Amino acid sequence: GQSLEQPSEVTAVEGAIVQINCTYQTSGFYGLSWYQQHDGGAPTFLSYNALDGLEETGRFSSFLSRSDSYGYLLLQELQMKDSASYFCAVMSRDSWGKLQFGAGTQVVVTP
Amino acid sequence: SQTIHQWPATLVQPVGSPLSLECTVEGTSNPNLYWYRQAAGRGLQLLFYSVGIGQISSEVPQNLSASRPQDRQFILSSKKLLLSDSGFYLCAWSPIHTSSYNEQFFGPGTRLTVL
Numbered sequence: 001g002q003s004l005e006q007p008s009e010v011t012a013v014e015g016a017i018v019q020i021n022c023t024y025q026t027s028g029f030y031g032l033s034w035y036q037q038h039d040g041g042a043p044t045f046l047s048y049n050a051l052d053g054l055e056e057t058g059r060f061s062s063f064l065s066r067s068d069s070y071g072y073l074l075l076q077e078l079q080m081k082d083s084a085s086y087f088c089a090v091m092s093r094d095s096w097g098k099l100q101f102g103a104g105t106q107v108v109v110t111p
Numbered sequence: 112s113q114t115i116h117q118w119p120a121t122l123v124q125p126v127g128s129p130l131s132l133e134c135t136v137e138g139t140s141n142p143n144l145y146w147y148r149q150a151a152g153r154g155l156q157l158l159f160y161s162v163g164i165g166q167i168s169s170e171v172p173q174n175l176s177a178s179r180p181q182d183r184q185f186i187l188s189s190k191k192l193l194l195s196d197s198g199f200y201l202c203a204w205s206p207i208h209t210s211s212y213n214e215q216f217f218g219p220g221t222r223l224t225v226l
Contacts (some may be wrong), residue, residue, distance in 0.1 A: 031213075033213070033214070041219075041220075042201060042217035042218060042219055042220055043155070043201070043215075043217050044217070045214045045215070045216075048214070087154060087155065091213050097143055097160065097162065097205070097213065098145075098157060098160055098170075099157075099213060099215060100157075101154045101155040101156075101157075102154055103153060103154040104152075104153070104154050106152075
């Protein structure tokens with residue numbers, strides 16, 4: 001089977017840096033994705049890692065360590081609009097074409 | 112450009128009533144299509160997955176069913192709703208040539224309340 005764990009909530013002030021960790025257990029792991037969802041809205045894709053290392057996209061970066069079955073999403077220079085839920089999701093050989101989503105981390109940005 | 116539509120946006124239904132939610136995709140051909148359900152404050156649970164017309168994979172046994180009568184149309188149905196069917200239903204698509212990248216594009220969702 002597959003499982004993903006991520007913290008339920010993180011609170012930080014504007015301008016700060018937040019790291020959201022995601023640990024996974026999955027056979028045939030291919031890659032780790034991150035999605036953002038504002039309250040009441042649809043999830044939107046943020047980033048993807050298939051290889052070890054850091055991927056940077058503007059203020060957001062994502063990291064993967066395949067040997068540790070671990071990844072994180074780094075949000076820098078936090079803005080109020082970054083208040084949302086963030087989901088990690090895995091793609092595996094055993095469930096090709098489908099994503100397994102974590103329960104999500106709610107990020108609350110305060111002034 | 113591609114767009115995905117879902118309707119209705121909100122729905123309140125009594126227990127035991129039928130359900131039909133529709134999703135259509137524009138601007139692409141042969142997409143993979145997905146139905147998810149999200150309970151309040153929770154993650155996304157994959158309900159159904161389709162790689163083509165008439166090809167439906169059910170991920171969770173329950174009283175829901177899905178159909179894909181046309182290439183870019185995906186319908187979620189139930190004959191008799193349960194209280195536990197309440198939630199936020201999301202339709203999504205991804206390109207047919209799925210890579211491990213598998214970026215999925217979500218519709219605006221339908222918020223269903225069963226009373």
